[in-house]
Amino acid sequence: MIIAHTIPELRAALAGRGRPAFVPTMGNLHAGHIALVRQAMPLGDVTVASIFVNRLQFLPHEDFDSYPRTWDSDCAQLTAAGCDVLFAPREADLYPEPQTFKVAPDPALADLLEGHFRPGFFTGVCTVVMKLFSAVFFGSGAGGGTAVFGKKDYQQLMVIRRMVQQFALPIGVVAGDTARADDGLALSSRNGYLSAEDRQRAVQLSQALGQLAQAVRAAGADPLPALEARALKDLGDLGWQPDYLTVRRRADLQAPGDAAALEGPLVALGAARLGSTRLIDNLEF
DSSP states (O other): OEEEOSHHHHHHHHTTSOOEEEEEEOSOOOHHHHHHHHHHGGGSSEEEEEEOOOGGGSOTTSSTTTSOOOHHHHHHHHHHHTOOEEEOOOHHHHOSSOOOSOOOOOHHHHSSTHHHHSTTHHHHHHHHHHHHHHHHHSSSSOOOEEEEEETTSHHHHHHHHHHHHHTTOSEEEEEEOOOBOTTSOBOOGGGGGSOHHHHHHTTHHHHHHHHHHHHHHSTTOOOHHHHHHHHHHHHHHTTOEEEEEEEEETTTSOOOOSTTGGGSOEEEEEEEEETTEEEEEEEEO
């Protein structure tokens, strides 16, 4: 596996190798990331992963400085998976000067749910992804390719897809299913923050989303706001601090407008703190 730290090094590594299949990450890799890399491999001529902890998407009180950096393990996992190129820029390599030009996503999609509780988060995400796309796909002669993002970050996936569409980028955005532990907990780099006791309880978030989805589909169900309020209360009673447990249309993450909309493709999404660890999850139904 070739490791490139600068954009010129990356473009030299990719020159003449065809269309990249790209998996961006912030490192601290787990089986879910590796599944995305393996999913990407047949989708391009050269498989590229990136590791970059992006300061722009962290709020001042969040865990940028303490976010786990596990370089040796990450490299070993990517090598074993058959990744061809790892792009691991330093902050000065990707942001050699203050990033005053930023990509501001559509507020109708980006200012709700995660964007409501983490203001500016998706501007940071879109800005770094656009820059990574520029580094990976443009300059090596390929002129486009495929990028794979996990469904666990459901809203992020939708924001990136919309950005690619609106800027007419020649990049196919492919979704990877959420990888889960045997008990159903969505794999996440932040799971490592959980105490042993909290790790046993963490599956309660995915269970709450499943129960909410079942309640929505039940004949004679209560109105959706009442079901969501009950789900929030029930999870809070278990000792969590939920930000949201909600059901939205898959198409645009807007609330279903009527009973007929509740019959269509929906997704239950949740974010909640267990102790000091904030977890997110979702369930399509």
